[in-house]
Amino acid sequence: MSLFRRSPQKAVISTATRRTAKDLRLGETGTICCLEDPEMALKLLEMGCVPGVQVRLSGRAPLGDPLMLVLGDQEYTLSVRASEAATILLKE
Amino acid sequence: MAVTASSSATTASQTGPEADARPLRIALIGNPNSGKTSLFNQLTGLNQKVGNFPGVTVDRKTGVAQLTPTQRAEIIDLPGTYSLYPKSLDEKVITDLLYDKAADNYPDFVVVTVDANNLRRSLLLFTQLGDLGLPAVLALNMMDVAERHGVNIDLPALERELGVPIIPMNARKGIGVAALKIVMAQRLDAPPVGFWQPDEQLLPLVRQLRYYFNLHNDYLALHYAQQYRQISFLSAEEKAHIQELVQQAGFDATTAQAAETISRYARINEILLETVTVVRTEKREPISNRIDKVLTHRVGGYLIFLGILFLLFQAIFAWAQYPMDWIDQGISGLSAVIQANFSGPLVRLLTEGVLAGLGGVLVFIPQIALLFGFLAILEETGYMARVTFLMDKLMRPFGLSGKSVVPLISGLACAVPAIMGARTIESWKDRMITIFVTPLMSCSARIPVYTVLVALVVPDQAAWGIFNLRGVALMSLYLLGLFSALGSAWALKKLLKARERSYFIMEFPVYQWPRWKNVALTIYQKVKAFVLQAGRVIMAISVLLWVLASYGPGQQQATAEAQARREATTKGWDAAETSRQVASARLETSYAGKFGHVLEPAIRPLGYDWKIGIALLTSFAAREVFVGTISTIYSVGQDADMGTLQQKLSAEKDANGQPFFTPARAFSLLVFYVFAMQCMSTLAVTYRETKSWRWPLAQLIYMTGLAYAAAFVVYQVLA
Numbered sequence: 001m002s003l004f005r006r007s008p009q010k011a012v013i014s015t016a017t018r019r020t021a022k023d024l025r026l027g028e029t030g031t032i033c034c035l036e037d038p039e040m041a042l043k044l045l046e047m048g049c050v051p052g053v054q055v056r057l058s059g060r061a062p063l064g065d066p067l068m069l070v071l072g073d074q075e076y077t078l079s080v081r082a083s084e085a086a087t088i089l090l091k092e
Numbered sequence: 093m094a095v096t097a098s099s100s101a102t103t104a105s106q107t108g109p110e111a112d113a114r115p116l117r118i119a120l121i122g123n124p125n126s127g128k129t130s131l132f133n134q135l136t137g138l139n140q141k142v143g144n145f146p147g148v149t150v151d152r153k154t155g156v157a158q159l160t161p162t163q164r165a166e167i168i169d170l171p172g173t174y175s176l177y178p179k180s181l182d183e184k185v186i187t188d189l190l191y192d193k194a195a196d197n198y199p200d201f202v203v204v205t206v207d208a209n210n211l212r213r214s215l216l217l218f219t220q221l222g223d224l225g226l227p228a229v230l231a232l233n234m235m236d237v238a239e240r241h242g243v244n245i246d247l248p249a250l251e252r253e254l255g256v257p258i259i260p261m262n263a264r265k266g267i268g269v270a271a272l273k274i275v276m277a278q279r280l281d282a283p284p285v286g287f288w289q290p291d292e293q294l295l296p297l298v299r300q301l302r303y304y305f306n307l308h309n310d311y312l313a314l315h316y317a318q319q320y321r322q323i324s325f326l327s328a329e330e331k332a333h334i335q336e337l338v339q340q341a342g343f344d345a346t347t348a349q350a351a352e353t354i355s356r357y358a359r360i361n362e363i364l365l366e367t368v369t370v371v372r373t374e375k376r377e378p379i380s381n382r383i384d385k386v387l388t389h390r391v392g393g394y395l396i397f398l399g400i401l402f403l404l405f406q407a408i409f410a411w412a413q414y415p416m417d418w419i420d421q422g423i424s425g426l427s428a429v430i431q432a433n434f435s436g437p438l439v440r441l442l443t444e445g446v447l448a449g450l451g452g453v454l455v456f457i458p459q460i461a462l463l464f465g466f467l468a469i470l471e472e473t474g475y476m477a478r479v480t481f482l483m484d485k486l487m488r489p490f491g492l493s494g495k496s497v498v499p500l501i502s503g504l505a506c507a508v509p510a511i512m513g514a515r516t517i518e519s520w521k522d523r524m525i526t527i528f529v530t531p532l533m534s535c536s537a538r539i540p541v542y543t544v545l546v547a548l549v550v551p552d553q554a555a556w557g558i559f560n561l562r563g564v565a566l567m568s569l570y571l572l573g574l575f576s577a578l579g580s581a582w583a584l585k586k587l588l589k590a591r592e593r594s595y596f597i598m599e600f601p602v603y604q605w606p607r608w609k610n611v612a613l614t615i616y617q618k619v620k621a622f623v624l625q626a627g628r629v630i631m632a633i634s635v636l637l638w639v640l641a642s643y644g645p646g647q648q649q650a651t652a653e654a655q656a657r658r659e660a661t662t663k664g665w666d667a668a669e670t671s672r673q674v675a676s677a678r679l680e681t682s683y684a685g686k687f688g689h690v691l692e693p694a695i696r697p698l699g700y701d702w703k704i705g706i707a708l709l710t711s712f713a714a715r716e717v718f719v720g721t722i723s724t725i726y727s728v729g730q731d732a733d734m735g736t737l738q739q740k741l742s743a744e745k746d747a748n749g750q751p752f753f754t755p756a757r758a759f760s761l762l763v764f765y766v767f768a769m770q771c772m773s774t775l776a777v778t779y780r781e782t783k784s785w786r787w788p789l790a791q792l793i794y795m796t797g798l799a800y801a802a803a804f805v806v807y808q809v810l811a
Contacts, residue, residue: 038346043518043597045353046174048213058381062390063485066494066596070381076210077381077600079481084595 021069021080021088024057030090031055037087047078049088115156116165117197118276121186121221122205123214124172125474125601127233130263131205132169133610135273140617159277168199174213176220176315177349178322181781182515188324190224191315193308195325201227201280203272205263208238208245211368215360216353218254219287223311227280230258231272236265237602242371250367255283264607288356290314294348297341301334318345380602384478393482400470404504405567407462408539410560415458420737423451441638448723449634451737453627456716459543460536460622461615463505468614472606476501477598484596490578491585493517493596496526500577503533504570505618507774510535511781519594525581527781528791531774532577534570534766536622537715541765542569544719548741549758572766576798625773630720633710637724640684641706652677679703679725698764698800699757699807701746708764715770756810760803768799 024030032053035041048071049055058077059068065082120135122128132140136155153169170189171182178184189197202221206214221228238245251258257275261268290298290310294317301313320326320334338345387393427443470476476498484494492500495517502510510530517523534542546565555561643649656677660670679685680702687709688702695705703725711718719737726740744752769775775788782788 038350039593040595040597042177042346042349042353043179043595045350045357046177046213046216047597047599050354050357059384059388061388061481061485062393065485066481068384068388068481068600072212076213076602077384079477079596079598079600081484081596084597 019090019092020086021055021057021090022067022082022085024055024090026057026059029054029056033089033091035087036089040084040087044080044084044088048072048076049078055088055090116159116163116201116276117168117199118157118165119168119170119189119199119202120205121170121202121217122172122231123174123207123210123217125599126172126205126207126210126214127263128169128172128205129610130607131203131231131233131261131269131272132167133607133613134263134266134269135167138613138616140613157273157276159273163277165276168197173217175217175353176224177318180516180518184322184324187315187319187322190221190226191312191323192325199226201229203229203231203276205231205233208232208234208260209241209243211243211245211364212357212360215254215363216356219356219360220311222254222256222283222285223287223309224315225282225309225312227282228256229272229275229280230254230256231263231268232258232260233263235260235268236262244369244371246367246369250363253285253363253367255285256280264604287359288352291348291351294341294343297337297343300337304333304337305330314348317341317343318349378602380474380600383603384600387475387478388482393478397479397482400475402567404463404466405563405570407466408459410563412458412462416455419455419457420451423447423454427451437642440642441635444642445635445638445724446631448638449631449720450627451723453623453630453716453720456536456540457619457623459539460505461619463536464618465611465615467502467505468611469606470501472604472610474601474603477600480596480598481600490581491521491525491588492529492578492581493519493522493594495596495598496522496581499526499530500533500574503530503535503577506535506537507531507533507771508777511774511777514781519590520592521585521588521590522594524588524782524787525584527778528584528787529577529581531769531771531778531791531795532573532580532767534573535715535771537771538569538765540716540719542566542762544722544737544741545753545758545762547738548753549755569762569766572763576767580794629714630717633717634720634724637684637706637710637721640687641679641682641725644678644682644685648681649678652681684725697807698803699754699760699811701752704761712770712772714772715765715768718765754811756807759810760807763806764799764803766799767795767802769795 019030020036021030021032032049032051032055034051035044035049053072056070057067058070061067066079067082067085069078069080069085070076071078120128120132132153132155135157139157140153140155155167155169157165157167159165168189170186173183173186176187176190178187189195189199192198204218204221206218218228218230232245232247245260247258247260257280259268259272259275261272263269288311294314295310297317298310298313301307301316302310305313305316307313307316316323316334317338320331320338323331326334387396427447430439430447431443470479479501480494480497482494483497487493487496496514498516499510499513502513507530510533511527514523514526514530517526543566546562546569550562550565553561555564653674656674657670660673665673680689684706685702688705691705691709692700692702695708700708703722706725707718707721710721722741723737726737726744741753742751746752769792775792778788778791779785
């Protein structure tokens with residue numbers, strides 16, 4: 001499994017079906033599959049957004065952005081912008 | 093160079109702690125929110141050195157810890173970080189310190205603080221430090237919380253796996269600190285365990301770098317390959333050489349770093365599988381998440397934030413008034429006692445120069461203490477992180493990010509640490525805009541000017557039932573500063589070309605009660621810095637000013653005095669009025685008066701006279717000097733009048749005998765002080781943070797221009 005999918009067009013999953021952390025509904029949980037954007041990925045990895053880890057959307061800022069993501073089993077809360085959450089692909 | 097350093101390190105460890113010439117040097121490192129600051133405060137107490145002013149670096153907070161009755165150690169507090177790959181300037185300090193074994197400050201070993209609830213992520217940094225070959229102790233913090241959450245850690249097994257001593261602790265309560273000190277007092281060896289090895293195909297590159305720079309391990313060499321551009325001690329030549337090697341090897345830093353991180357996590361998962369079991373006892377959401385539901389609520393979140401800000405202003409302007417009055421009266425009382433019992437030029441220098449200047453400084457201690465205390469509490473509780481979350485989207489249209497809110501709010505205290513606080517902003521453009529506009533936020537140095545002038549022209553009465561009219565005026569000045577900062581940021585966003593993307597990935601610290609010891613320490617340090625740093629400048633200027641205001645060129649003063657006395661006889665003034673006129677004539681012909689008169693044509697359109705001109709000139713170095721200057725100027729020669737500064741200013745008359753400080757003049761001055769860049773320290777720190785004179789110069793010209801224009805409009809409209 002490669003970590004990055006540099007261009008969504010060439011990705012195995014078609015753009016129509018791929019889900020990201022941004023698409024989670026409030027309270028819904030997903031599992032991180034891979035990180036799409038190499039530059040963002042480094043930061044996210046160090047903050048614990050590692051493939052295989054569970055991620056739950058626990059809240060949104062009053063204006064809808066940024067998002068509050070809970071990583072792992074209630075381990076800790078990360079705040080990311082919606083555009084950044086969109087680079088975290090989820091397992092189907 | 094590296095050889096000498098390592099050989100001396102060996103000698104030191106052979107001779108042992110008893111025969112040591114220099115104290116141990118220990119660096120404290122860990123993730124943000126891992127309890128590093130608490131531990132630092134526990135270890136060092138009041139023996140801390142924090143440089144918050146130019147010339148002293150704020151990068152490294154240091155302190156002295158008494159480990160055993162006979163052994164002391166120097167503790168270096170490093171900024172919180174998630175890995176050894178710096179993302180922001182803030183984190184670069186760490187690699188600068190740890191890359192160069194020959195450096196003066198290279199630590200003997202590191203204490204890694206780790207949140208026991210968050211072992212996986214915390215160990216990422218730890219394994220990186222281990223692979224750099226640094227001797228380490230693991231301070232396993234927040235054990236109490238971990239136990240409550242059902243996290244069970246097999247300490248002996250984890251110690252074996254990591255190869256370093258582990259001290260379980262609760263830094264907030266000081267539990268485990270004694271045990272940590274005992275371990276710290278011993279010389280430690282680097283962990284024998286390697287956690288991660290660079291890939292086979294990277295080895296040729298790594299070996300070449302090791303040989304060229306004479307490095308002691310592979311992982312350090314890999315870091316050179318990753319970050320040579322940012323390593324401050326490498327010469328341009330050396331950087332070019334690394335670049336060549338890196339290109340030859342076809343090394344891609346981003347992919348390599350991502351692969352490293354993933355495989356480190358794999359190794360950490362293995363370790364944790366053996367040593368940690370989690371039995372979740374409660375399935376309920378953590379309290380912190382439930383608090384977040386309230387504090388980051390769609391509507392409630394902003395209302396609470398506004399409420400907190402309002403409370404802050406109330407505290408600074410209403411509660412601080414009482415201790416301020418005591419200090420003010422104490423100083424003028426002391427001055428009166430001295431003047432009643434002694435006389436002569438030296439006594440006048442003491443009362444009109446030194447004491448007047450000192451009073452101008454000391455009186456603001458309550459407000460500064462309250463402001464920094466408040467900010468420390470917001471930071472300590474974890475609320476500040478939520479503020480950045482709430483504000484991110486609101487700030488983005490202005491070219492700022494949520495993270496800019498912290499510098500902007502800190503700017504209410506002092507722009508100097510606030511501008512340094514902008515280091516946590518990763519994007520260059522966001523950071524430059526934040527640095528540029530932060531000085532527009534009304535800092536505590538403006539408080540003296542605001543308080544004095546507002547009290548002079550705004551009546552002390554209630555407005556709309558609950559508010560105090562003076563409070564409203566002050567709040568308006570702060571809002572004026574805020575809106576000018578936002579507007580300037582927006583304009584700058586249009587002007588600047590972005591070089592990189594801005595991002596906002598941040599951990600939310602768990603809510604906790606503020607550690608009052610930390611809050612008290614912050615207040616103590618800030619007040620001390622204010623009194624010593626600002627105090628010195630103000631005292632020096634006050635004394636100089638007193639001399640300039642008391643003496644003049646040639647016989648001019650004597651002539652003017654004689655003239656005033658003649659006039660007094662012809663117009664039949666009483667004794668008090670005569671001495672006032674004489675003093676005024678002397679001041680006008682003094683050296684200070686001359687300077688003021690030279691400046692007067694330039695500031696007359698703003699409504700100011702030569703006396704204010706002197707104050708503007710001196711307060712260019714630092715705003716708070718304004719009040720000191722004013723009190724010195726209005727004190728000179730007025731030995732009969734022992735009143736406070738407030739009374740002196742109200743008594744000031746213009747040429748027609750009307751009160752000089754009309755609302756038009758006072759508001760014009762207030763607006764001038766809202767905008768003007770009158771702070772050498774800020775200019776110096778902007779230069780240091782941006783590494784170019786373009787930014788401080790632009791700030792100076794822009795803000796002074798804005799101040800002049802705004803003050804002009806205010807005076808012309810109101811007068």
